[in-house]
Amino acid sequence: MDVILFLIFAIIAVVAAINVVVQTHPISSAVSLIGVMGSLAILYLLLGAEFIAAAQVIVYAGAVMVLFVFVIMLLNAGAEAKRGRSLVVQLLGVPVLLALLGLLAYFVERAFPDSVKVHFGGFTGGSAQAVGRALFTTYLLPFEVTSLLILVAIVGAIVLGRKELD
Amino acid sequence: MTEVPISWFLTLSAVLFALGVAGFLFRRSIITVFMSIELMLNAVNLSFVTFSYQYKQVSGHLFTFFVMVVAAAEAAVGLAIILTVFKNRATLNIDDVDSMKN
Numbered sequence: 554m555d556v557i558l559f560l561i562f563a564i565i566a567v568v569a570a571i572n573v574v575v576q577t578h579p580i581s582s583a584v585s586l587i588g589v590m591g592s593l594a595i596l597y598l599l600l601g602a603e604f605i606a607a608a609q610v611i612v613y614a615g616a617v618m619v620l621f622v623f624v625i626m627l628l629n630a631g632a633e634a635k636r637g638r639s640l641v642v643q644l645l646g647v648p649v650l651l652a653l654l655g656l657l658a659y660f661v662e663r664a665f666p667d668s669v670k671v672h673f674g675g676f677t678g679g680s681a682q683a684v685g686r687a688l689f690t691t692y693l694l695p696f697e698v699t700s701l702l703i704l705v706a707i708v709g710a711i712v713l714g715r716k717e718l719d
Numbered sequence: 720m721t722e723v724p725i726s727w728f729l730t731l732s733a734v735l736f737a738l739g740v741a742g743f744l745f746r747r748s749i750i751t752v753f754m755s756i757e758l759m760l761n762a763v764n765l766s767f768v769t770f771s772y773q774y775k776q777v778s779g780h781l782f783t784f785f786v787m788v789v790a791a792a793e794a795a796v797g798l799a800i801i802l803t804v805f806k807n808r809a810t811l812n813i814d815d816v817d818s819m820k821n
Contacts, residue, residue, distance in 0.1 A: 559723045563731050570735050573758060574742040579750045586754050589735070593761055596728070600772045605764075605780050612787050617757065617794045624798045625750060628805050633748045634812075654737070658730045665729060669773045670722035676772045679780050687777050688784070699788050706792035713799035 555672050558599060562592040577632040579625045583618060590614040601676035604684045728769040735762035749804070749811050753797055760790050 569588035576582045590613045597606035688696055739762060742755030764783045771779025804816055 555721050555723050559727065563727070566731065567734055567738075570738040570758060573751075573754060574738055574746070579748055579754075582751050582754050586758060589758065590761060593765060596731075596765065597768055599723075600728070600768050602768045602771070602780050602783075605768060605783050608784065608787060609764075612791060613757075613761070617791055620794055620798055621750070621754065624801060628750075628802070628811065630748065630750055630811055633746070633751070654734060657733050657737075658726075661730045661733060662726050665726045669725045671725055671728065671769075671772060672722045676775055678775065678777045679771070683777050684780050684784070687781055691778075692781050692785075695785060699785060702789065703792055706795050710795045710799040713796070713803050 555599065559596065559671075562595045566592040566596075577635070579630045579633075580622070583621050583625060586621075587614050587618050590618070599673055600671060600679075601674070602679040604679060604681045607681075725769060725773055729766060732762045732765040732769065735759075735765070747812050747814060749801055749813050749816075752813060753794075753801070757790060757794070760786055 566589050569585045569592070572585035573582045573589065576585065590609060594606045594609040594614070597609060736759050739755045739759035742758065743752055746752050746755065764786055767779040767783045767786070769779075771777065801811070805811060808816060810816070
């Protein structure tokens with residue numbers, strides 16, 4: 554059951570990610586990226602990361618992608634112009650890519666022998682309570698620094714949005 | 720067999736990261752390049768959560784959380800930069816934004 558769920562959502566994620574790269578219109582890319590993020594949220598749930606799965610849907614698929622779609626609509630971004638590809642790229646691109654991915658999968662398989670198997674419920678330390686406790690004890694300083702980072706980002710976005718640069 | 724090997728998650732993460740790199744290198748629209756960066760960040764997040772499962776510790780989730788926060792701040796500033804570039808140059812093609820070349 555876990556394998557079937559993993560395969561379904563992994564295939565959705567990979568197909569949507571390929572779609573992000575090959576679509577010429579930015580809106581199509583953005584919608585595909587939302588698909589990737591949604592299926593990754595399901596995989597997080599499979600890994601026992603409930604809080605991260607919720608944050609993924611709310612922050613990434615919600616806030617960040619709305620910002621992207623808003624800017625695409627605001628700029629009225631059209632389809633990207635096609636560029637001519639050389640014959641070598643057309644003939645060799647896909648086979649070389651597949652060979653590279655096969656090699657990659659082989660080495661990952663070698664480097665991580667299957668001592669640990671993932672099954673739903675195998676790790677229950679990812680609840681909001683556990684994440685919150687770690688966030689406000691061990692990782693309190695990074696958390697406070699993060700608030701400063703967000704403040705700087707807000708000020709930067711406002712300045713960039715107002716000022717007329719040369 | 721109802722359990723997923725941990726290497727499958729890592730391979731998926733690597734594949735998504737490679738696709739993000741490909742988009743970053745080959746696309747010419749500044750917005751799509753930016754979305755490729757988000758795709759790479761998502762792939763790394765999957766690795767963090769997977770290792771968190773492997774070692775049965777919550778730290779990986781915290782790193783993922785911080786990556787999300789940084790990505791949100793980066794998206795806000797980056798999209799403001801894109802708006803400014805478009806306001807000044809009326810183009811979204813990254814090959815046309817080359818004023819620091821000369």
